[in-house]
Amino acid sequence: MVVLDQDSQYVKSVYLKRDLIPSFHHFPFNLPVLQNFHEVMFHPNVTYFIGENGMGKSTLLEGIAIAFGFNPEGGTLNFNFSSFDSHSDLDEYLRLVKGVNRAKDHFFFRAETFYNVATNIENLDKEPGPGPRIIDSFGGKSLHEQSHGESFFAAFIERFQGNGLYILDEPEAALSPLRQMSMLARINELVNQGSQFIISTHSPILMAYPNAKIIQLTENGISESTLEETQHYSIMKQFFDNKDRMLHHLFQEIKE
Ligand SMILES: Nc1ncnc2c1ncn2[C@@H]1O[C@H](COP(=O)(O)OP(=O)(O)O)[C@@H](O)[C@H]1O
Numbered sequence: 001m002v003v004l005d006q007d008s009q010y011v012k013s014v015y016l017k018r019d020l021i022p023s024f025h026h027f028p029f030n031l032p033v034l035q036n037f038h039e040v041m042f043h044p045n046v047t048y049f050i051g052e053n054g055m056g057k058s059t060l061l062e063g064i065a066i067a068f069g070f071n072p073e074g075g076t077l078n079f080n081f082s083s084f085d086s087h088s089d090l091d092e093y094l095r096l097v098k099g100v101n102r103a104k105d106h107f108f109f110r111a112e113t114f115y116n117v118a119t120n121i122e123n124l125d126k127e128p129g130p131g132p133r134i135i136d137s138f139g140g141k142s143l144h145e146q147s148h149g150e151s152f153f154a155a156f157i158e159r160f161q162g163n164g165l166y167i168l169d170e171p172e173a174a175l176s177p178l179r180q181m182s183m184l185a186r187i188n189e190l191v192n193q194g195s196q197f198i199i200s201t202h203s204p205i206l207m208a209y210p211n212a213k214i215i216q217l218t219e220n221g222i223s224e225s226t227l228e229e230t231q232h233y234s235i236m237k238q239f240f241d242n243k244d245r246m247l248h249h250l251f252q253e254i255k256e
């Protein structure tokens, strides 16, 4: 098993066809993430998109995933259900530059709609068929009968098999700090088994994977960042280094 490099990675970059965009004043083209977006080169192992709420991380990840052939709501490449049709048409303006190697495993994980994926798995497993149940590849226990965190974790631990392309939107949602560290360990295992990840996250723990590229989204567009330079890391650090002073300031601002 080999760690992917620039020659063997599954997706090399994503390119925005700016010439075709009718107007940057309307959604999704008015999103901060697209302002200076021309082409983003992915890291062969892990690429993070991070930034404040509303910057366009989910819209971008969804666009990349759809352009790759995933269902907008997530799952494997074979899932094609739709609980609501609300995805943007950003994917039509993105061009993915793929590598020569093809991933053998694929998963698009969205914390926001994982519930729908779980329901879809139950419905598919109710239909009589010859093969094993889909839920067995997730560890066998109904995802609805586990806590949010447990069901997310089952997907990462049981379902992801290596040699995979994994697009994850806020996978830390519902995971305890300890589980987030376990998830880092799992990411490392899967990277060592030839996997590539594209992850949006708010968790300074989860964005600490060393063989990675961090792309920070701000009102001014996108730029590369180190972990220590990210807002998420510095705000969290400031808070716990000076908890009493931070609380004092926070409560004063609310009173004024
Ligand atoms: N269908 C839509 N029409 C108009 N605006 C939308 C639509 N979907 C999302 N938005 C807006 O786009 C912004 C970015 O959303 P999102 O990609 O989810 O951001 P993030 O994941 O970075 O928090 C949000 O402010 C949201 O209100």
Ligand SMILES: [Mg+2]
Binding pocket: 057, 058, 059, 169, 170
């Ligand atoms: Mg989001």
